Amino acid sequence: MSAVKRKLNNTKLIKKCQIIREVEKGMTNKEASEKYGVPKISTWMKNKEKLLQGHNISLKTIGGEFKSVTPQMTCSWNETTLPTILSNYKLEDIFNADEFGLFYQCLPNKTYHFKGEKCSGGKKSKVRFTGMAAASAKGEKMPMFVIGKSKSARCFKNIKHLPTQYISQKKSWMSSEIFEEWVRKVDRKFRVDGRKIALIIDNCPAHPTLSNLTNVQLVFLPPNTTSTLQPMDQCVIRSLKAYYRGKVARLISRALEEKKALSKDINSARNEVTGRFLGTRIQRNHCKLF
Known part of the structure; x- marks a missing residue:
């Protein structure tokens, strides 16, 4: 019986950055997954820093004129x-x-706080x-x-x-x-x-x-x-x-x-x-x- 080869999901890095940006703006993981046709976006969001740093890329806010x-x-x-x-x-x-x-x-x-504690402030x-x-x-x-x-x-x-x-x-x-x-x-x-x-x-x-x-x-x-x-x-x-x-x-x-x-x-x-x-x-x- 021949082994079934798993289909590799080689999503381009540019597309991954675009999806991560959409999720950070407020789109849910499910909505982004349906829009771009890719599964397991939650895994990307958890490992986004490692994902981007591995390619010498960082997400920054555009500021100034x-x-x-x-x-x-x-x-x-x-x-x-x-x-x-x-x-x-x-x-x-x-x-x-x-x-x-x-x-x-x-x-x-x-501020400094212990891990696991909720860090929140006032208005x-x-x-x-x-x-x-x-x-x-x-x-x-x-x-x-x-x-x-x-x-x-x-x-x-x-x-x-x-x-x-x-x-x-x-x-x-x-x-x-x-x-x-x-x-x-x-x-x-x-x-x-x-x-x-x-x-x-x-x-x-x-x-x-x-x-x-x-x-x-x-x-x-x-x-x-x-x-x-x-x-x-x-x-x-x-x-x-x-x-x-x-x-x-x-x-x-x-x-x-x-x-x-x-x-x-x-x-x-x-x-x-x-x-x-x-x-x-x-x-x-x-x-x-x-």
Whole structure:
């Protein structure tokens, strides 16, 4: 009696990746099996990491807007604007600024737990503020500028001097009025210091062109190019948030041990982003022709 040969199911790797992606988006194993005509998808899902790593493939979430920026969009900046800035200003007088949002009451989403225990959390806090990170190509940091929702927050009680500049806005967003107020303060500061600087910013609607500035020249990035030309987006703001999250985790642990109230400080997280790191990031983006 001749042995019956088992039919091999050699599904192509590309098709397997496609099926795994469909299941991760919400399709059930049964639906995917019927759609693509393949059995035992559950086995693939259990061993998907080994399956993909064996072929040097990893599933990643597509993020950022880098691919939407074409060379034509940055051509005028690289060939005209940037060389002009470099010829008129020293590196220590070329500054970059950018806003960022921070959900400062949001707790960490990772923790240590014993195997077999259910790891679950509560609703994530949506309380946020807007911050302005600004520094020079040599790593000189401007004071942190923060836009909050409350005019006189409870945490400000008995505080005579804030380590940051703070202003309130109904939705804690940057507006053209707040931006103008901040830029004119920066202009007065550098007028007192006897320095003239170039401040590179993006051209969002909240950043209007200002007149009567004596010591600050506003330089606007080309539209829709911040993902490639904005130095603060090259891991600077990401590092600032990472330091803040790390401090929050340590403070939570210490507060639980000592049974004390928890406080959070974005300014100390800002101080941990070193001037050398800032200078490297800004020079890498804007001073390639120097």
